Amino acid sequence: MKITRKNDLSLRLLEIFEALMRCQTTVGAAEDLGISQPAVSNGISALEKQLGFSLFERTGRKLQPTEDARLFLAEVEPLFSILRNIETEARELRAAKSGRLRLSTTPPLGHGALPSILSAFLEDRPNATVRYSVRRLDTVLQNVKMGIVDMGFVLGLKTHLDLDVIELAQQNMVCVLPIGHPLESKAVVSPQDLAGNRLIGLESHIGTTIRHAFEETGAPFDAKVEARYCHTACILAAQGIGAAVVDPYSALFASNLNIVTRPFVPETKIVASVAVRRGANMPRIAIDFIEQVKRELARKDPSGLV
DSSP states (O other): OOOOOOSOOOHHHHHHHHHHHHHSSHHHHHHHHTSOHHHHHHHHHHHHHHHTSOSEEEETTEEEEOHHHHHHHHHHHHHHHHHHHHHHHHHHHHTTOSSEEEEEEOHHHHHTTHHHHHHHHHTTOTTOEEEEEEOOHHHHHHHHHTTSSSEEEEESOOOOSSEEEEEEEEEEOEEEEETTOGGGGOSSBOHHHHTTSOEEEESSHHHHHHHHHHHHHTOOOOEEEEESSHHHHHHHHHTTSOEEEEOHHHHHHTTTSSEEEEEBSSOOEEEEEEEEETTOOOOHHHHHHHHHHHHHHHHSOTTSOO
């Protein structure tokens, strides 16, 4: 159903009126708006015709606002305040300085590398808002698939049936040891070195990667303790329970604990990646954040060993 409306107020005419009230002369208003002086005068005449009352009294070459004009300005000013806010928001969105980041991440990245990267990213984005959740791998991927978040940062994932997976960096696994452990004096730690020492294993796909490294060298993998998360293994190691092979991001998070970190050989790579919905049109701020994460993760070994 089409509704016919008469005498709709033109936003452009309101803009001319606001500029004239602010600048107090047609010349000033014309310069402010980038239009001609006659265009200002014609615009005011058109607005007065639409409103049905006079806005200015013409005394010689001067325009004096009427009391109605002052009352009308009080009604118009909130509109222009809103428009200025919209213009500012649009500029910030174009520059990826505003918007909302919605991300989910597994603990190694969520507790290790991402917080410092996010802190630096937000320094010149005071109007950005963030939804940040740390979850299990399957929950992270499900959240991305359902559109609850725009991106999911994970370890050990290279492909996915329903999502696009973008590789960010590859780093080597490390060995964490309690301070005073017999292997602390070694420059690097191998599966053969760990044989005969109490070992903390992992109940995850990262744990599977570690077991393969042991199998390739012929060393037995005999974990006396098992944990689901790498940072949990670091906490157990700090209590003297045993040694653990973990990702370097978890080792970074646990660096203030009672542990030492050594390179693990043979080199065992773990890939950090971000999963996004296939074909999704992501916000510019999300794209820029992914690029910053990629730059920072590839900059150096997060464990600080190289």
